[in-house]
Amino acid sequence: MEERRNQELQHHQQQNKEEEEEEMVCLDGSFFINDDYKLTNFTFGSQQIQLFCLHSASTDFDLTGQLVWPGAMLLNDYLSKNVEMLQGCSVIELGSGVGITGILCSEFCHKFVLTDHNEEVLKIINKNIKLHSCSEDTSPTSHGLVAELLEWGNKDQVNEILQKHPGGFDFILGADIYILISSIPPLFDTVNRLLRARDGRKCKFILAYVSRAKTMDSMIITEASKHQIHLKEVVGTRTIVGNLEGVIFETTLE
């Protein structure tokens, strides 16, 4: 009797397993990626630029870089009013997203390195770099724009970039690059390394900060000062972007 009940139970379990397997659908990662980018126009001061981006967020939290964020609008607006500051300079941007800041700056910078940690985001950056290369020159570095993989806090990746660009950069730029609390310490570790990589000349870090949470507001200041980086608000830049408050911070090491 006992044995019969066990057999029935096993049979039932086997049947359940087979039904579950039949219901399973295999989906690879690409199923969740929306790469239906739209060619979009943006105006900053007298400058008009066109690039590919999404108009609404993807389902994947790590694909924030497929959109243009309010921070990039704030940063580009500020830079377009201060073009002379970047004239002929070398720049690295952290968390570039679709690359809107690099594309704006390629008009007046000598060199602009766009970086991101997400492979999918790097693909759209490269697509936008290509869109802006001169027709005769299809290399990804034309117009002084180049894309590099850089995960904040990854020492090896920063060193590789610094080997390719000895002497470092005149400017480090960042817009809306503090979405996760856990990414703030590695972000400032990378900023610190890049600021200190300068031999002789100074490097300036410009951060377009859009306030989304009070904890984040104080955390970026605290984390920066752990590396003796004192974020200074640029007078007159505090403004409303979308329905949030944004500001430009600038800093150079003393």
Ligand SMILES: C[S@@+](CC[C@H](N)C(=O)[O-])C[C@H]1O[C@@H](n2cnc3c(N)ncnc32)[C@H](O)[C@@H]1O
């Ligand atoms: C909110 S988006 C901002 C994109 C762009 N700066 C803008 O304002 O439109 C944040 C960007 O940072 C990148 N990012 C997030 N965490 C990162 C990390 N740990 N290392 C490097 N890049 C990161 C994302 O892939 C994304 O492109």
